[in-house]
Amino acid sequence: MHLLGETLQETFTRKGITRRDFMKFCGVMASALALPKSTADLIARALESPKRLPVIWLELQDCAGCSEAFLRTPTPTVGELVLDVLSVDYHETIMAASGHAAEAAKQASMAAGGYILVVEGAISTADDGGYCCIAGKSSMDIIQEAAKNAVAIVAIGTCATFGGIPKAAPNPTSAVGVMDVIRDKPIINLPGCPVNPVNLSATIVHYLTFNRLPEVDKLLRPLFAYGAKIHDNCERRGHFDAGEFVRQWGDEGHRKGWCLYQMGCKGPVTFHNCPTVRYNNGTSWPVASGHPCIGCSEPGFWEMKTYEPITLYEFAPPEQFPSVEKPSREINPAAVAISGTAIGFITGAAGAIAYNALTNRSGHQKPEIETEEAEKSDHSDHT
Ligand code: SF4
Structure with a gap:
């Protein structure tokens, strides 16, 4: 993390991260986002900006696997580099403060607004959300309160995006994902069990560089990471x-x-x-x-x-294709020409449909x- 008054470059130097490592990281982010290599300079400038993006990170019905995946990346860490440009005001697993002090930090950040809300874990909706309570509030109340002044929500892992393992039948807590309860905020879904830290970093880097979330599919997943099978x-x-x-x-x-x-x-x-x-x-x-x-x-x-x-x-x-067999009758050249034209037409149409689909x-x-x-x-x- 940043020490007070320290520039990002000074932080990297203190951690033994060279300028070369930093630029390499920016290049990795550009390629993860499927952007031209030249975008690395733009990303570097955005990350070096003195403005820090505040983040509130909630953990609800989850196993903390996504936090672990993000924090356990090797050095120079992808996660660290991004955390250095963020101001993580609340993350109950990694923050030094606890109890009332932790809740006070979250309240102050929520009152100031303009933060990214990262959500890990599903939301319990059964029995007034009583199956997942933190500091006396249900997960439903927590997410609704935190979403109010957020500029965007990043749901990470399959629990926060689609309900995940907590939603497995018979789903005793009526667990749901973030997009099932919050409908008036920009949401991006980064499913995976756990989320890939590179995709989380790239999403944050995209926001810091272009001031908007990346393009998404119908399930709100960014195309740069979920656009291909x-x-x-x-x-x-x-x-x-x-x-x-x-x-x-x-x-x-x-x-x-x-x-x-x-x-x-x-x-x-x-x-x-x-x-x-x-x-x-x-x-x-x-x-x-x-x-x-x-x-x-x-x-x-x-x-x-x-x-x-x-x-x-x-x-x-x-192995499910029909087997290729020898022709059982004599070949009639005229019939072959007509069939060939028809087959060519059908094959071309099928190819176009398959190409469009794929x-x-x-x-x-x-x-x-x-x-x-x-x-x-x-x-x-x-x-
Ligand atoms: S080729 Fe397809 S089906 Fe086979 S292992 Fe890879 S992803 Fe799985």
């Missing part, structure tokens, strides 16, 4: 296309790094940048370590059967996860 960038995709699947844990395919679709991988229906950004400073991610994607950035993922293959609508693995040219598509939750989650009124 995991399957489209997966390092095992070549094996999917070749029909090479792991069939059993530890079999030959598993040892050779083949596709995990048959083991229940949800990569084909999950929008997230895990394959490109990865976790733990870009070290690895679940599929790279041999475990199928569980779809943790999608609504209702907690109800999906982890190890059962998901139904695919847009494309199918090659590139979202005809609008962003909601993933086809067959759960009740997914159906309920069309929040087009937010876009």
Whole structure:
């Protein structure tokens, strides 16, 4: 954190973060946001601004995994660099103050307004919110009070975005996500279990640089991080296309790094940048370590059967394609010419439809996860 009166550059020097490291971080942020490399200078200027962005960070029905993910990044930490340009006025897990002093700091910050509200964890709505109370207030009252003077809300992790594990059937606390209870504020959702710290940092950096939140999809997820399916960038995709699947844990395919679709991988229906950004400073991610994607950035993922293959609508693995057989009759050249034209036309049309679907040219598509939750989650009124 900043010492009083210290410039950001002095803070970095004290922490052993060189100018080169700082510029490298700005470059990583530019590429995470899918912006040109030249934007790194713009980001650097925004981060060096003496103006500090106040932040109130709430933890509600959660496991603190998102806070952990953000704070446990290696040095020079992505999280630290961003925390150095923020004024985190309230975060009950990491702040030194506790009890009345902590609540007083939050009240002062809320009264001043103009802060970003980061929310981690679901909101309990059953029995007047009595299942999640902090300082004598229910999570519903806490979020409504804190949202009032916030300039924007960043919901992190799948609990704060879609209800997450607390919402799993039978959902005894009637847990919901932030966008289900706050409807009059700009909200951005960063689902994932936990949130990827790079995506949180990039969202904050985007706000600091351009004074607005990044562009989002129907579920309020930023397109820079959730604009493509995991399957489209997966390092095992070549094996999917070749029909090479792991069939059993530890079999030959598993040892050779083949596709995990048959083991229940949800990569084909999950929008997230895990394959490109990865976790733990870009070290690895679940599929790279041999475990199928569980779809943790999608609504209702907690109800999906982890190890059962998901139904695919847009494309199918090659083993489901009809087999290629030798022609059983003699070939009539005239018939071939007519059929070829017809097939060419159909193929071209099908290709155009597939291209539009896969590139979202005809609008962003909601993933086809067959759960009740997914159906309920069309929040087009937010876009
Ligand atoms: S099904 Fe999963 S493991 Fe296979 S290519 Fe797609 S994302 Fe990768």
